[in-house]
């Protein structure tokens with residue numbers, strides 16, 4: 024028998040205001056890169072300090088940008104970050120690095136003079152970048168890949184990614200990688216300027232910004248802790264062979280964000296092949312074809328009953344098999360608490376109470392539901408369509424985010 028004994032304990036909060044010591048969500052290195060559906064660092068800071076203390080450890084099996092690690096260091100927690108997206112391996116080390124003494128002018132000069140191109144394994148490259156810019160882009164990335172000084176390389180990556188995106192047909196105002204009339208116009212305008220200078224100026228400015236961000240991060244006094252970073256892995260197939268105090272995560276969304284697709288431009292330039300990127304996309308939840316697992320929630324079955332479309336049923340079941348399959352296995356190694364951060368979700372305009380389903384499932388696995396903190400979303404990098412493009416119906420997604428706190 025599946026019990027439904029979640030308690031109704033919840034509290035309204037404003038996540039951004041929970042921890043004033045982190046002045047904003049973009050402070051320090053918390054927003055060097057626009058990763059979709061990034062964590063608000065204050066949520067993690069709150070969970071770590073309200074429920075734990077320095078010397079403990081935390082795991083995020085869907086770490087994305089790696090915010091859990093960047094925050095864990097500030098509060099003295101060892102951490103482990105996993106994600107399917109290999110970007111984690113490149114971005115997280117930048118967000119925790121101490122500032123270095125860099126001669127930006129020398130670096131830009133060397134980059135401008137560099138002549139060996141790096142050609143990404145990317146058939147569609149000319150769809151995304153105007154041919155006019157390709158020589159400059161491939162040589163700049165050639166320079167990046169040629170660097171032996173790891174710290175310089177780290178510092179250069181984000182500025183180079185930003186400039187490369189600016190010199191692409193991608194519409195940066197959209198979350199998903201996409202061309203638009205707006206971006207076509209931007210590129211046409213750019214072509215009529217002295218764009219070479221603009222490109223390197225952009226990089227130089229971004230290098231200065233990052234330096235400042237790294238100094239801000241040092242002001243938060245990150246501690247010397249152990250950090251394990253595993254980008255490019257399928258968390259469903261990965262095991263923990265040791266105990267960890269906390270699991271803090273914001274799992275993928277039911278309406279797929281397509282994290283790999285949203286970041287593939289950067290992955291190509293970093294040297295990932297078409298084949299690798301295709302393989303990774305197929306492993307993303309809810310697309311991954313996951314074997315059925317036992318979902319211990321009545322709500323799960325109640326909502327499933329009402330989904331008639333086959334494709335939607337597959338998304339729904341695949342999502343819970345994937346996310347709960349992963350978390351159910353990992354929870355055995357979590358000794359204290361789990362914090363699950365979930366946003367709004369719908370299937371064809373019907374809101375799905377993901378939080379209730381998660382809570383019911385873990386209560387049936389022996390966890391206690393302590394509290395759910397609820398925030399009304401002010402603005403987040405997610406897509407809230409006024410109309411659902413698939414159905415043409417008005418979207419009635421609840422605009423709240425929930426932090427579920429579970430105790431062992």
Ligand SMILES: C[S@@+](CC[C@H](N)C(=O)[O-])C[C@H]1O[C@@H](n2cnc3c(N)ncnc32)[C@H](O)[C@@H]1O
Pocket residue numbers: 058059060061062063084085086087088089090091105106107108256257258259272273274275276282283306307308311
């Ligand atoms: C909501 S995002 C996490 C964002 C993160 N909290 C942050 O601060 O950036 C969910 C993450 O789950 C990852 N993901 C999706 N399917 C996965 C899988 N099978 N294994 C591991 N990670 C996966 C995505 O790549 C994405 O980064």
